[in-house]
Amino acid sequence: MQFKGLEKNSLIEWPGKAVTLTxxxxxNFRCPYCQNKDLVLDPEKIPSIDxxxxxxxLNSKKKWLDGLMVSGGEPTIHRPLLNxxxxxxxxxxxxxxxTNGSNPEMLEDLLGGDLLDRCALDIKAPLNGEKYKAATGTDDGKLPExxxxxxxxxxxxxxxxEYRTTVVPKLLVEKDLIDIGKEIQETENFYLQQFIPENTLKKEYEKVEPYSENKLKRIRKRLKDKFGLKFCKIRNI
Incomplete structure (x- = not known):
């Protein structure tokens, strides 16, 4: 299997673990605020890593590394990922x-084969068709399902x-985040990720002003109080 980037050591992607990130x-998404546009649009222009x-x-650093985290792009569109x-x-x-969660069949295969130890799933919007279409730049009406x-x-x-949502003001208002809370209540971990308006897939999103830290903290408090989220934190602030 071929990959398009490598961070040899990371303490961020997997809490409590030292991993390599690839x-x-x-x-299969075209999220307008995506910051990995080269990976999404022009992966063939990026040198491959076998x-x-x-x-x-991994083997050369076996004493210090716990594992490997695979990001993207979207890992689950690649069937060789299983092997x-x-x-x-x-x-x-x-x-x-x-993962963006759009390929539950692949996720089921990984889980069924005892091949998966950690998964971070991006929830782009409340689980309804129109919001998801806008947030992902796709026309797949079955995505929420x-x-x-x-x-x-x-x-x-x-x-x-963990579940996580990047809070993009142009796409998500406070009510949308509360609606997401209804869908994930009592979950293990949920992160609100601050939107960073840099190098976005659609240039217009580089002019979108992120929500303030205070507003994100207020939303987090509402989510924890209302839905009993065991662990809800904010990233990138």
Missing amino acids: YTGGC GEEIIEH FAQRVKEEGFEFGIE KVEKSMNLLRESEVSY
Whole structure:
């Protein structure tokens, strides 16, 4: 399997773990605020890294690394990910992915094969068709249903997971975030991610002013008080 980027050491992606982070090219979404536009739109222009090179790196740092996190783009559009996950596990490392939740079948295969130890799932908007279309730049009316299935798979599994939402003012108002709270209440971990208006897929989003820190903190408090979220934090502030 081929990858399009590598961070050899990260203490951020997987709380409590030291991991290597790698990126797959290509994505089935076109989120207008996405900051990985080269990975999404032009992955063929980015030099490839062979999966075996990543395995070699993991083994060379076996004393210090706990595992591998695969981000994107969107990892689950690549069917060879299953075999690669198996290789990582065979070498004695934990394996995780960051996903948009649009491919519950792949997620089910990873879980069913005991290949997944950690998953971060992006919830782009409340689970209704129009909001999801706007947030993802797609016309797939079944996306909310697919994302909900992925959410439930994680909730019913024994893997470490988090849900997260990037708070983009042009796309999400406070009510939308409360609606998301209704859909994920009592979840293990939920992060509100501050939107950063830089290098976005659609240039107009670079002019969108993020919500203030105080507003995000107020929304977080409402979510925790109203829905009993066990762990709700804000990132990127």
